[in-house]
Amino acid sequence: MAERAEEAARHVPISPAGGIRVLRPASGALNGVSEQPALASPPEVTPPGGVGQSFLAAFAENRLGVAGVLVVAAVSAFCFLGPLVYHTDQVHANILLTNQPPGPGRPLGTDANGFDILGRLMVGGQSALEISFAVAIVATSFGALWGAVSGFAGGVLDAVMMRVVDIAIAVPAIFVLIYLASVFRPTVPLLIVVLSLLAWLGPARLIRGETLSLRTREFVDAVRVAGGRNSRIIGRHIIPNTIGTISVNATFQVADAIILLATLSFLGFGLPPPAASWGGMLSQGTTYLLDGYWWEVYPAGLIVMVTVVAFNFVGDALRDTLDARLRVR
Amino acid sequence: MIGYVLRRLAQAVVVVLGVTVLVFLLEHLIPGSLARAILGPRASQAEIAAFDRANGLDRPLVVQYFTFASHVLHGNLGYSYRLNVSVDSLVVHEMPNDLILVGSALVLAFMIAIPLGVAQAVRRNRALDHAATGVAFLLYSMPSYWLGLLLIGGLAIGVHVFPPEAPQAATPAGVLADPRALVLPIATLTLVNVALFSRYMRSSAVDTLAQDYVRVARSKGLPERAVLVRHVLRNSLVSVVTLVGLSIPAVLTSGLVVEYVFNFPGIGLTYYNAAVNADYPVELGITVVVGLATVLGSLLADLAYAVLDPRVRYG
Numbered sequence: 001m002a003e004r005a006e007e008a009a010r011h012v013p014i015s016p017a018g019g020i021r022v023l024r025p026a027s028g029a030l031n032g033v034s035e036q037p038a039l040a041s042p043p044e045v046t047p048p049g050g051v052g053q054s055f056l057a058a059f060a061e062n063r064l065g066v067a068g069v070l071v072v073a074a075v076s077a078f079c080f081l082g083p084l085v086y087h088t089d090q091v092h093a094n095i096l097l098t099n100q101p102p103g104p105g106r107p108l109g110t111d112a113n114g115f116d117i118l119g120r121l122m123v124g125g126q127s128a129l130e131i132s133f134a135v136a137i138v139a140t141s142f143g144a145l146w147g148a149v150s151g152f153a154g155g156v157l158d159a160v161m162m163r164v165v166d167i168a169i170a171v172p173a174i175f176v177l178i179y180l181a182s183v184f185r186p187t188v189p190l191l192i193v194v195l196s197l198l199a200w201l202g203p204a205r206l207i208r209g210e211t212l213s214l215r216t217r218e219f220v221d222a223v224r225v226a227g228g229r230n231s232r233i234i235g236r237h238i239i240p241n242t243i244g245t246i247s248v249n250a251t252f253q254v255a256d257a258i259i260l261l262a263t264l265s266f267l268g269f270g271l272p273p274p275a276a277s278w279g280g281m282l283s284q285g286t287t288y289l290l291d292g293y294w295w296e297v298y299p300a301g302l303i304v305m306v307t308v309v310a311f312n313f314v315g316d317a318l319r320d321t322l323d324a325r326l327r328v329r
Numbered sequence: 330m331i332g333y334v335l336r337r338l339a340q341a342v343v344v345v346l347g348v349t350v351l352v353f354l355l356e357h358l359i360p361g362s363l364a365r366a367i368l369g370p371r372a373s374q375a376e377i378a379a380f381d382r383a384n385g386l387d388r389p390l391v392v393q394y395f396t397f398a399s400h401v402l403h404g405n406l407g408y409s410y411r412l413n414v415s416v417d418s419l420v421v422h423e424m425p426n427d428l429i430l431v432g433s434a435l436v437l438a439f440m441i442a443i444p445l446g447v448a449q450a451v452r453r454n455r456a457l458d459h460a461a462t463g464v465a466f467l468l469y470s471m472p473s474y475w476l477g478l479l480l481i482g483g484l485a486i487g488v489h490v491f492p493p494e495a496p497q498a499a500t501p502a503g504v505l506a507d508p509r510a511l512v513l514p515i516a517t518l519t520l521v522n523v524a525l526f527s528r529y530m531r532s533s534a535v536d537t538l539a540q541d542y543v544r545v546a547r548s549k550g551l552p553e554r555a556v557l558v559r560h561v562l563r564n565s566l567v568s569v570v571t572l573v574g575l576s577i578p579a580v581l582t583s584g585l586v587v588e589y590v591f592n593f594p595g596i597g598l599t600y601y602n603a604a605v606n607a608d609y610p611v612e613l614g615i616t617v618v619v620g621l622a623t624v625l626g627s628l629l630a631d632l633a634y635a636v637l638d639p640r641v642r643y644g
Contacts, residue, residue, distance in 0.1 A: 163340070163343055163344060163347065164347070166340070166344045166347070167344050167347030167348055167350075167351060168351070169578070169623075170344055170347075170348050170578075170620045170623045170624050170627075171348060171351060171352075171578075171616055171619065171620045171623070172578035172579075172581050172582050172619055172623065173578070173582070174582045174585060174586075175581075175582075175585075175600065175612075175615070175616050175619055176355070176616070178600070178601070178604045178612070179355060179604065179609075179612045179613070179616065180355075180358075181604070182604040182605070182607055182609075182612065183358060183359055183360070183607075183609070184360070255470065259470075259471075259472050262472050263472050263473075263474065263582075263586060266472065266474055266586075267586070267589060267601065268605070269604065279472070282474070282475065282478070286478060289478065289481065289482060289486060290486060290493075292486075294482075297478060297482070301471075301475045301478065301479070304471070304472060304475065305467070305470055305471050305475065308470040308471070309466065309467065309470040312466065312469070312470055
C-alpha cells in the first residue's frame with residue numbers, strides 16, 4: 001500500500017522549473033490511502049510519443065540551442081575523430097619547421113616547436129573536453145546532493161552546510177587553482193578533482209533553493225505518511241524533481257570549466273608539456289604576436305570561444321525548454 | 330533592521346574564520362614542509378628544525394592555526410623570503426594600483442551596463458536587444474585574456490593607437506602619469522564586466538517592467554522617462570546590487586588575468602609571479618586578502634539590499 005501511494009506521489013506535477021514531467025494527474029494520491037488502484041486513474045495527459053519526444057520537439061524549436069548542439073558535436077568530432085584522419089606528431093618538436101605560415105600540408109601552419117597547429121588544436125581539445133565534462137558531472141552531482149540534503153534538513157545542519165559553501169566560494173577559484181598548480185604537478189585526474197572541488201558550490205546553492213520549496217509540497221508529505229525515509233525522499237523525489245536545474249547547470253559548468261582550464265594553461269599552470277592545451281597554445285602564440293604570426297594565436301582563441309558559446313547556447317536553450325514559466329512569458 | 334545586520338555580521342565573521350582555516354590548510358598541503366620549500370633541498374635537518382622552531386612550525390597544528398589567525402587579525406600576512414619583504418607591505422604597496430585599474434573599470438562598467446540593460450529590457454527582442462545580447466554573449470564566453478589579446482592585436486599592433494603594455498611605474502602616481510597605456514587594460518576589464526552586469530540588469534529590468542506599479546505609473550499618465558527612471562531603474566537596481574556584490578570573485582579573477590596580459594603592476598601580477606617562483610607565503614597572504622575582499626563585498630551587498638528593500642529587513 002505504502003509503495004503504491006508513493007508511486008502515485010512521484011507523478012504529482014513537478015518543481016517550478018520542470019514542467020516537463022507532468023505524467024498524470026494525482027487523483028487520490030494526496031491522502032496516501034486511496035482505494036483507487038493507480039491503473040484506474042484518468043488517462044495520461046502526455047502527448048503521444050512520450051515525454052522524451054515532446055521535450056525534443058520543444059528543444060528543436062530553439063534554433064540557437066540546436067546550433068549549439070551541432071557545434072558541440074562538430075568540435076567533439078574534430079578533437080576525437082580528427083586525429084584518426086589527420087595524422088600529426090604532437091610529441092616530438094621539429095626545429096626545422098618552426099613558425100611556418102599556413103601552406104600545403106599544414107593548413108594552419110606550425111608553432112614555435114614545429115608542431116602542426118591544426119593537429120595540436122585537436123589534441124588540446126581532447127583534454128579540455130574530457131576534463132570539462134568530468135568536472136561538470138562530478139561537481140553537479142555532488143553539489144546537487146549537498147544542496148538537497150542541506151535544504152531538506154534545514155536548521156543547524158543547513159546553516160553549517162551552507163557556511164561551508166560560503167567559505168569555499170569566498171576564495172576565488174583561480175587563486176586556489178594557481179596555488180595548487182604551483183605546489184603540485186598538474187595531471188588530468190588532479191585537475192578534475194580540483195576544478196570539481198571549486199565548481200560544486202554553485203549547484204549546491206541552486207539545488208538547496210529549489211529543495212526549500214519542494215520539501216513543503218504535498219507529495220513529500222505523502223511519501224512521509226507512507227513511511228518513506230528521508231534518504232528515499234531526497235534520492236527518489238527531491239533530486240529527480242530538480243533534474244531540469246541540474247542539467248542546465250551541468251551544461252554551463254562545462255563552459256565554465258573550459259574557460260577556467262584555458263585560463264589556467266594560458267598562465268602556465270595547466271598540464272605540463274608535452275601535453276597540448278588550447279590555453280597553452282595561446283600563451284605561446286602571444287610571444288609571437290608582434291611578429292605577425294597570427295596563425296599561432298587566433299585559431300586557438302577562436303576554438304575556445306566557439307566551444308564555450310556553443311555550450312552556453314545549449315544551456316540557455318535547455319533552460320528555456322525546461323522552464324515552463326519562461327515559455328509562458 | 331539591527332537584528333538583520335547583526336545576524337549577517339555574525340555570518341560574515343564565521344565565513345572569514347573559515348577562509349583563514351582554508352588558507353591554513355592550503356599552507357599545510359605543501360609536500361615536505363614549508364621549511365623545506367623555503368630553505369631548499371640542500372638545507373640540513375638542523376637548519377629545518379631551527380626554521381620550524383623560529384616560526385612555531387614545531388608546535389601542534391591547532392596552536393599554529395591560532396597563531397596564524399592572530400597574525401592575520403593584526404594585519405601580519407606572512408613574510409616573503411624571496412622578495413625579502415612582508416606580504417602585508419607588498420599588498421599595501423600594490424593595492425592603490427589595483428584600485429585604479431579595478432575601480433575605474435567597475436565604475437565604467439556600471440555607467441555602460443545599467444542604461445544598456447534598461448534600454449534592452451524596454452526594447453526587448455528588437456534589434457538593439459539582440460545586438461547587445463549577442464555581444465554580451467560573445468564577451469561572456471571568452472577567457473578575459475583572449476579579449477585583451479584581441480585588443481592588443483587590433484589597437485596596439487594593427488594600428489598603433491595604444492601601447493600594448495600597461496604603465497610600468499611602481500607607484501599610483503606613476504601609473505596615472507601614463508593614461509594612454511591604461512586604456513587597453515581598463516577597456517578589457519570594463520568590457521568583461523559590462524557583459525556580466527548588463528545581463529543581470531536586463532533580466533532584472535524585464536521583471537520590473539512586468540510589475541503592477543509600472544502599469545499604474547503609466548496609466549496615471551507619468552511620462553515614460555519618469556516611469557523608467559523613478560520606477561523601473563531604481564527597482565531593478567535593488568537586485569543587481571546583490572549580484573554585483575557576489576560577482577567580486579569573478580571581477581578579481583579577470584583582474585588577475587588582465588594584469589598578467591598587460592603586465593600591470595598590481596596584486597594579481599604579484600600573485601602570478603609568486604606562483605611562478607613558488608613563493609608560497611605571498612600566494613597564501615594574497616589569497617587571504619582576496620577572500621576578505623569577497624566576504625566584505627557580499628556583506629556590503631546584502632546590507633545595501635536591506636537598506637534598499639524593506640522586505641528583506643522584516644522578512
